[in-house]
Structures are given as structure tokens and as C-alpha cells.
Amino acid sequence: MDRFFRESSAVAEVELIKLVRDPTELLSRAVQPVLWLVVFGQVLAHVHGIYTGEVGYLAFITPGILAQSVLFSAIFYGIAVIWERDLGVVHKLLVSPARRSSLVFGKAVSAGFRGVVQAVVIYLVALVMHIPVRHELRAIVGVLALVLLGSGLFSTFSLIIACIVKTRERFMGIGQLLTMPLFFASNAIYPLELMPGWLRIVAQVNPLTYLVDALRALMIVGGESVRGYPVDFAVLLAVFGVLLMVAVRLYPTLVE
Amino acid sequence: MNTTIDSDRLAVKTTELTRRFGDLTAVDHVDLEIPSGGIFGLLGSNGAGKSTVIKMLTTLLAPTSGTAEVGGFDIIKDPAKIRGRIGYVPQLLSADGALTGYENLLLSAKLYGLPRPERSARIGEALTLMGLTDSARKLVKTYSGGMIRRLELAQAMLHRPAILFLDEPTMGLDPVARHAVWDRLQDLRRDYGMTVLITTHDMEEAEALCDELAIMHTGRIAVVGKPAELRTRLGASATMDDVFAHYAGGGISEGGDFRDAVQARRTARRLS
Numbered sequence: 001m002d003r004f005f006r007e008s009s010a011v012a013e014v015e016l017i018k019l020v021r022d023p024t025e026l027l028s029r030a031v032q033p034v035l036w037l038v039v040f041g042q043v044l045a046h047v048h049g050i051y052t053g054e055v056g057y058l059a060f061i062t063p064g065i066l067a068q069s070v071l072f073s074a075i076f077y078g079i080a081v082i083w084e085r086d087l088g089v090v091h092k093l094l095v096s097p098a099r100r101s102s103l104v105f106g107k108a109v110s111a112g113f114r115g116v117v118q119a120v121v122i123y124l125v126a127l128v129m130h131i132p133v134r135h136e137l138r139a140i141v142g143v144l145a146l147v148l149l150g151s152g153l154f155s156t157f158s159l160i161i162a163c164i165v166k167t168r169e170r171f172m173g174i175g176q177l178l179t180m181p182l183f184f185a186s187n188a189i190y191p192l193e194l195m196p197g198w199l200r201i202v203a204q205v206n207p208l209t210y211l212v213d214a215l216r217a218l219m220i221v222g223g224e225s226v227r228g229y230p231v232d233f234a235v236l237l238a239v240f241g242v243l244l245m246v247a248v249r250l251y252p253t254l255v256e
Numbered sequence: 257m258n259t260t261i262d263s264d265r266l267a268v269k270t271t272e273l274t275r276r277f278g279d280l281t282a283v284d285h286v287d288l289e290i291p292s293g294g295i296f297g298l299l300g301s302n303g304a305g306k307s308t309v310i311k312m313l314t315t316l317l318a319p320t321s322g323t324a325e326v327g328g329f330d331i332i333k334d335p336a337k338i339r340g341r342i343g344y345v346p347q348l349l350s351a352d353g354a355l356t357g358y359e360n361l362l363l364s365a366k367l368y369g370l371p372r373p374e375r376s377a378r379i380g381e382a383l384t385l386m387g388l389t390d391s392a393r394k395l396v397k398t399y400s401g402g403m404i405r406r407l408e409l410a411q412a413m414l415h416r417p418a419i420l421f422l423d424e425p426t427m428g429l430d431p432v433a434r435h436a437v438w439d440r441l442q443d444l445r446r447d448y449g450m451t452v453l454i455t456t457h458d459m460e461e462a463e464a465l466c467d468e469l470a471i472m473h474t475g476r477i478a479v480v481g482k483p484a485e486l487r488t489r490l491g492a493s494a495t496m497d498d499v500f501a502h503y504a505g506g507g508i509s510e511g512g513d514f515r516d517a518v519q520a521r522r523t524a525r526r527l528s
Contacts, residue, residue: 003369006366006369007366007367010362010363010366010367011363011367014352014355014359014363017355017359018352018354018355021354022354086348087348087349087350088346088347088348088349088350089350089352091316091344091346091350092344092346092350092411093367094315094316095314095315095316095339095342095344096339096364096367096368097336097339097340097367097368097369098367098368252316255311255316255317256311256316256317
């Protein structure tokens with residue numbers, strides 16, 4: 001356990017150093033969620049086109065947009081892994097005696113840093129736009145835990161895809177193909193009840209739906225979780241665990 | 257087999273080592289014995305199977321059939337034990353440009369499980385040996401190609417491996433940087449008793465650096481011997497290029513698929 005922690009924190013620490021040294025990517029990633037809230041959210045809140053109960057539309061989609069930016073910044077992380085493979089970095093990591101599980105987990109943790117930055121940006125936007133977010137410590141800690149979990153989950157998913165497709169060109173295609181459906185087939189910007197039956201079924205097996213559901217309860221004043229956030233947490237943890245196991249098996253095949 | 261005593265002295269011993277990719281047999285029943293404590297060169301045109309052999313010996317790739325022992329451990333049964341005892345420098349310049357030289361080394365030290373109190377002493381020693389002490393706190397993207405190579409050597413020797421694997425260690429380097437890498441490899445062999453295994457298709461490098469060579473052609477070992485021996489075998493005036501052309505089947509420029517060419521060009525770009 002000690003060794004697992006040392007190895008994965010070594011991998012994650014390196015990513016953190018690089019992010020701090022060159023935060024341009026982080027900042028450019030922050031533009032999109034701001035647009036969604038300021039433009040899309042405000043316009044739709046005006047027309048009252050989507051019924052969201054007691055909670056206003058802007059407050060309703062704020063956790064959805066956070067989940068979206070967690071998804072978007074994590075999913076293209078497979079590109080970085082393919083880049084590392086082309087440079088021989090993956091070879092070097094795999095020749096070292098570090099456990100495969102620590103390498104994969106360390107990468108998942110480092111995706112979490114990006115997610116946390118997105119969360120900070122969205123809290124700031126919410127503050128400026130007077131969106132009623134919960135400010136209790138417990139709620140914020142819960143949101144950050146969810147953001148870490150979601151980032152780890154989607155980045156590991158992305159790693160698995162990278163291991164299967166192995167080239168940047170194919171990954172770009174598949175990455176685009178996956179992110180939009182994952183986002184729209186979820187409860188991020190409209191409630192599940194508005195969806196046609198088939199789409200609701202898709203949304204219910206989409207991990208993003210569980211992330212949004214839990215975030216909604218923990219982030220928004222008066223926000224409600226459909227399933228209860230402990231259930232959401234459990235589902236996300238289980239999916240993350242399964243994805244980690246698959247990724248640990250596939251990661252070494254990247255260099256074959 | 258009564259080879260236990262012999263294999264103690266061998267750094268690497270392969271037994272009918274074979275790897276297929278679909279219809280292509282990249283490595284075809286290779287039997288190779290590499291003695292401890294020398295610099296051994298694995299030569300061949302692009303696509304001859306050198307890199308595939310290295311990948312199998314460094315536990316990155318499982319053989320289709322046959323096996324090999326590295327440092328006395330079987331690559332199929334004990335890959336984890338081998339990983340702690342070897343060092344590896346891949347063909348491409350793979351040190352992280354966004355980190356400093358010191359940070360690159362610290363990452364290696366942690367992944368190789370060097371105890372915390374020893375880390376900085378070992379890193380300092382590696383930096384001194386590779387002549388990088390003054391650049392240790394600079395970002396690697398400001399390094400020259402030769403400096404990156406020496407940093408990678410420093411990373412690969414940090415845990416004092418018994419065997420060091422290098423895939424085309426001087427490809428794309430200018431002559432001065434190339435000689436600096438050769439000198440450092442000789443230091444590692446002499447001062448630390450490391451066995452060094454390199455792949456190359458550079459005959460000057462093979463002759464200047466290697467105690468013994470194996471030339472590969474279409475997945476098989478065509479010949480094994482000391483550089484001078486191989487030359488005299490072909491005649492008094494034979495050069496290493498003649499030796500290569502004779503055993504590797506055709507000219508040096510032949511062979512190599514598109515991917516090799518792209519990789520070589522990418523490395524060259526990173527160096528310029």
C-alpha cells in the first residue's frame with residue numbers, strides 16, 4: 001500500500017508541477033463552461049422553457065455544466081497518453097518496476113487536478129451570477145470529492161480508448177463521437193423526465209447522470225438528488241473500480 | 257539443463273525466442289548469449305527485429321514462443337524481478353521537456369523505489385557523471401539532444417542496474433554528442449560493472465563501442481563475434497560496412513518500413 005501510494009503520487013506530482021508551470025490549457029478549458037452558463041443558461045432561464053421545479057434553470061444546470069467540464073477535460077486525456085507513447089515515455093514507465101496499477105491510478109489522480117480547477121471556476125461564475133450555491137464546508141468537500149471521482153472515472157475511460165485505438169487521429173474521431181452523446185444523454189441540462197423513453201434508458205446507464213445527480217444535491221441550494229447522493233457515489237466508485245481494472249490490463253498493450 | 261553455472265555469468269540468454277505479429281515473424285527462433293560486463297551490439301537494418309528483441313528482453317512484449325533469461329530471471333515467469341534490475345533508454349528522446357533534469361531524475365528515483373535518504377546523493381552522482389550538474393534546474397526542453405540523451409542515461413543508471421538496454425542511443429546526435437555518450441557508456445561499464453546492450457545500425461558505433469556484436473537479418477541472428485574477428489573473416493581489407501552488407505543482406509539503406517522512417521524523422525526534429 002505504501003509502495004502503491006509512493007508510485008502513484010510520484011506520477012501525479014509530475015502532472016501537477018506541469019499544470020502549475022503552464023496553466024494556459026487550464027484557462028482555455030475554463031472558457032467553455034463559462035459560455036454555457038452565461039449565454040446558454042441565461043437565455044434558457046429567460047424563456048422558462050424547461051420546468052425544473054423549485055430550483056431555477058440556471059441553478060439547475062450549474063452542476064450539469066461542472067460535470068460537463070469534468071467530462072470534457074478528462075476525456076481528451078487519452079490524447080496525452082498516446083503522445084507519451086509516441087515519445088517512448090510509456091515504454092520507460094512500463095520498464096520500471098512500478099506497478100501498473102500505480103501508474104494508471106496516478107494518471108487518474110492527475111486528471112482530478114484539472115477537474116478541481118474547473119470546479120473553482122464554476123463556483124466563481126456562480127458567485128458573480130448570483131446562482132444560489134451551497135457554501136457549507138461539507139457540501140464543498142462533497143463536490144470536490146465528486147469532481148475527483150468523475151475526473152478519474154472519465155480519464156480512465158479515455159485511457160482505455162487510447163489503448164484500443166493507439167493513434168491520435170483515430171482517438172480524435174472517437175473522442176468527439178463519445179463526448180457529445182455522453183453529455184446530451186444525461187440529466188446535465190434537462191431533467192430525465194423530459195426525455196423520450198429510449199433516451200432515458202441510455203441516460204440511466206450513463207455515469208455522467210450519476211455525477212450530475214449527486215452534484216445537484218450537494219452544490220445547489222434546494223437542489224435535489226433523484227437517487228440520493230450516497231447511491232450516486234457508490235455507482236461512480238464501482239464504475240471507476242471496474243474501469244481501473246480494465247485499464248491496468250490494457251495499459252501495457254500500448255507499447256506492443 | 258546443466259547451464260546454471262554458465263547462465264550466472266551470462267547477462268542475457270535467449271532460447272528459441274520468437275515473436276510473430278500476424279503473418280510476420282519479427283523474431284525467429286533466436287538463440288543468443290550475452291556475457292556479463294561487456295558492451296554488446298545488436299545490429300541489423302530497420303525491421304530486422306532488433307527492437308522487438310529489446311522489447312521482449314525488457315518485458316514490454318511477451319514472446320510468441322521460446323523464452324529468455326535476463327540477469328538470471330525468466331522474462332515470462334519473473335518480469336517484475338527483471339524490471340528492478342535493468343535500465344532502459346528508448347530510441348526516442350523521452351525525457352519530459354516540461355520538467356527540469358532534476359525532476360525527471362526524481363521521478364525515476366521514486367518509481368524505482370530508491371529510499372528517500374539516498375535519493376539526492378544518487379541523483380547528484382548521476383548528474384555529475386553525465387556532466388549535467390549545472391543544467392539540473394533547467395527545463396529539459398532547453399537541453400540539446402546530446403544533453404537529453406545523457407539525462408536519460410542518468411535516469412537509467414540511477415538504480416544501478418546490472419544490465420542497461422539502449423535502443424539506437426546516438427541516432428540523430430552530432431559527432432561530439434555521440435562521442436560523449438560513448439564515453440559515458442564506457443564509464444558505466446568500467447565503474448559500475450554494468451552490462452550494456454545497444455541496438456544500432458551505425459557501423460562506426462558498433463566498432464568503436466562494442467566488445468561483441470550480433471547481426472540480425474529478417475528476424476534471425478546472422479552472425480555473432482568480435483568486430484575485428486568479423487572483419488578478418490571477410491578478408492584483410494574488409495570494413496565494418498562490408499561486414500554489415502554481407503550479413504544483413506544488402507545495403508545499409510535498404511529495409512525499414514514507413515513507421516521507422518517517421519520515427520527517425522521525429523527524433524531528428526526533436527533534436528534540431
